[in-house]
Amino acid sequence: MRNNSAPLPAATAAEDFSRTRAASRPGVNAIRVMVVDDSITARTVYARIIEKERDLELSAVAGTAEDALAALRTMRVDVILLDLEMPGMGGLKALPRLIAAARGAQIIVVSALTLAGAEHTVQALALGAADALPKPPPGRFDQDYRNGLVAKIRGIARTRRVLRQQAEASPRAPSPFARQPGHLRGIGQPRAHVLAIGASTGGIHALGRLFASLPPQIGVPILVTQHLPGSFTEIFARQLEMLSGRTAVVAEDRLALLPNRIVVAPGDAHMTVVPVRGGHQVRLDREPAASGFCPSVDPFFASVAQAFGANALGVMLSGMGRDGCAGAGQIAAAGGVILAQDEESCAVWGMPGAVAQAGIASAILPPEGLAGRIVLAVGGQAWS
Numbered sequence: 001m002r003n004n005s006a007p008l009p010a011a012t013a014a015e016d017f018s019r020t021r022a023a024s025r026p027g028v029n030a031i032r033v034m035v036v037d038d039s040i041t042a043r044t045v046y047a048r049i050i051e052k053e054r055d056l057e058l059s060a061v062a063g064t065a066e067d068a069l070a071a072l073r074t075m076r077v078d079v080i081l082l083d084l085e086m087p088g089m090g091g092l093k094a095l096p097r098l099i100a101a102a103r104g105a106q107i108i109v110v111s112a113l114t115l116a117g118a119e120h121t122v123q124a125l126a127l128g129a130a131d132a133l134p135k136p137p138p139g140r141f142d143q144d145y146r147n148g149l150v151a152k153i154r155g156i157a158r159t160r161r162v163l164r165q166q167a168e169a170s171p172r173a174p175s176p177f178a179r180q181p182g183h184l185r186g187i188g189q190p191r192a193h194v195l196a197i198g199a200s201t202g203g204i205h206a207l208g209r210l211f212a213s214l215p216p217q218i219g220v221p222i223l224v225t226q227h228l229p230g231s232f233t234e235i236f237a238r239q240l241e242m243l244s245g246r247t248a249v250v251a252e253d254r255l256a257l258l259p260n261r262i263v264v265a266p267g268d269a270h271m272t273v274v275p276v277r278g279g280h281q282v283r284l285d286r287e288p289a290a291s292g293f294c295p296s297v298d299p300f301f302a303s304v305a306q307a308f309g310a311n312a313l314g315v316m317l318s319g320m321g322r323d324g325c326a327g328a329g330q331i332a333a334a335g336g337v338i339l340a341q342d343e344e345s346c347a348v349w350g351m352p353g354a355v356a357q358a359g360i361a362s363a364i365l366p367p368e369g370l371a372g373r374i375v376l377a378v379g380g381q382a383w384s
Helices: 010-024 040-051 065-072 091-102 115-127 143-169 203-213 230-244 297-311 325-333 351-357 367-377
Strands: 031-036 056-062 079-082 106-112 131-135 194-199 222-226 248-250 262-264 270-276 279-285 312-316 337-341 363-365
Touching: 031 040, 031 065, 031 143, 040 056, 040 143, 056 065, 056 143, 065 079, 065 091, 079 091, 079 143, 091 106, 091 115, 106 115, 106 143, 115 131, 115 203, 115 230, 131 143, 194 203, 194 297, 194 325, 203 222, 203 230, 203 367, 222 270, 222 297, 230 248, 230 262, 270 297, 279 297, 297 312, 297 325, 312 325, 312 351, 312 367, 325 337, 325 351, 337 351, 337 367, 363 367
Parallel strands: 031 056, 031 079, 079 106, 106 131, 194 222, 194 312, 222 262, 248 262, 312 337, 337 363
Antiparallel strands: 270 279
16 A cells, blocks of 8 residues: 655755765765655665665655655756655656656656556656656565666666766857768668668657658558567557557557558567568567667567568667667678657767767657658658
């Protein structure tokens, strides 16, 4: 049962924690974390996890979204841990306001292990939360959970800090990593017959922006591998239907690929594709991937390269790590096109950054810009 005791005053907590850590760790450039949860038990657990890490600082705690918004008027943080089910405004309704007030801080949703919690979490990710972590019942915060949470905080915060420092140092210059722009359809490039998209942290929000900028019909199958727990994939497919206005289904073995339909990788297998008489089908692969992810983008992109060759189009969106870079290299080696999301628009520029730095991306752009390149690649006419 949720603890409904009075929330700790956010501003007072922020002042106390800031003073304590400034005295105990002078000179440490710590990652500043805010915890927003109405459960005093959860707040205490998260505080203890953060306090044990020398590079993390608990800057504020709040029991409601209203308290968090008030605190953000006078302080700056790097990461916000946000519960969604709280009294008052609640986390989901407050999310757009928190993103605006946070001035570049990234939000990690900590959601209950329920169907409703999963639905709200996917909605939050579509609205712009960078990542999500299931919140276990009291007493179940084991070491693996603690390690996973700390890794997410560090990965997300470091990306945003680098961007902030770059922006403050000089105006943003065009990416030096993109291949020559001639490597798109219209200058010797065959028309793409498939759109394959890989994503992880921050990917659901990026997908929403991408699909909002695509025309209703692009004439090719759309395949998506997004790192998500298995319990989220059906909800994710429904969310993509709403975001894109297209039919979206979770992949099943031997499912036929159809133009304009979105097929989402399941949470317990890698989605791959194979040619068959009259078209292409999905095959589900459960062999461990080198990246350690399931589903993984590497075997997905590799199969697209083998099945479609120079007619393959791969897009890498926001995500932590390097999953998909090897598979993207295979698409490029087969003569296909790889596009990558740019650093500024990503929650984490790990996966698209790896592709960009490998020199295999034909364009490195925000999702809206990638949409225009996709239209060109499938044989349509891009717009400015």
